Each structure stands twice: as C-alpha cells, then as structure tokens.
Amino acid sequence: MHGWLGHESEVHDGWVTVAELSDLAESQPHGADVLGHPVVLVRLGDEVHAVDGYCPHRGMPLTDGKMAGTAIACIWHGFEYDVRSGELVWPEAGGCLQVPVYVTRIVEGSVEVRVRLA
Numbered sequence: 001m002h003g004w005l006g007h008e009s010e011v012h013d014g015w016v017t018v019a020e021l022s023d024l025a026e027s028q029p030h031g032a033d034v035l036g037h038p039v040v041l042v043r044l045g046d047e048v049h050a051v052d053g054y055c056p057h058r059g060m061p062l063t064d065g066k067m068a069g070t071a072i073a074c075i076w077h078g079f080e081y082d083v084r085s086g087e088l089v090w091p092e093a094g095g096c097l098q099v100p101v102y103v104t105r106i107v108e109g110s111v112e113v114r115v116r117l118a
C-alpha cells in the first residue's frame with residue numbers, strides 16, 4: 001500500500017502531507033512518496049514515525065518490512081531498525097548502519113513530513 005506522490009507545490013513551510021492518520025493501522029508499515037522519494041510510515045499509538053524507504057544494508061525497499069515491536073525488519077536479509085531513531089537493532093554486529101528518519105507531525109488528522117528542497 002502506498003501513499004500519494006507529493007509535488008513541490010504541495011510543500012507548505014517545509015512540510016508535506018503524506019497520509020491521513022486514520023488511514024494508518026497501528027504498527028503496520030505504510031509506504032508513501034515524499035516528492036518522489038519513498039518513505040515508510042509507521043503509526044505507534046498517537047505518533048507516526050517516518051523512515052527512509054531504502055534499507056541501508058543493500059538498498060532494497062523497506063516498504064514491505066515487518067514490524068517487531070518498535071523495529072522494522074527488512075524482508076531481504078532481516079536487518080532490523082528502530083523506527084523511532086533509525087538505529088540498527090539487529091544484527092548486533094551490523095556496524096554503524098542506520099536508516100534515515102524524518103521529522104513528522106500531525107495536523108488536524110493529517111500526517112506531515114518535514115522536507116528540505118535543494
């Protein structure tokens with residue numbers, strides 16, 4: 001399942017609306033496009049976390065990842081990243097890999113991601 005594609009005209013003060021909170025199931029990865037870049041949204045309670053859509057291990061999509069607590073597990077080789085911080089939680093010997101995280105906010109039921117335009 002993927003969210004809608006953003007356009008530069010849809011950036012308001014550095015924020016892009018990417019989903020409606022009510023459309024996000026608890027602890028279920030939800031793929032979304034932010035200005036053409038894939039991100040994965042994960043709702044944990046009243047908060048929504050956003051991580052990059054590409055796994056930093058080998059660059060495969062994280063959008064099909066499975067949640068284990070607060071971590072998303074990449075289906076390709078099983079690496080797990082905490083969606084709150086982006087930190088690698090498995091394997092322990094995985095070095096300093098980290099998936100980028102994006103700042104989010106919820107405004108009147110809409111989930112917004114902060115972006116920077118070049």
Ligand code: FES
Pocket residue numbers: 055056057058059060074075076077078079
């Ligand atoms: S590409 Fe994600 S764990 Fe290898």
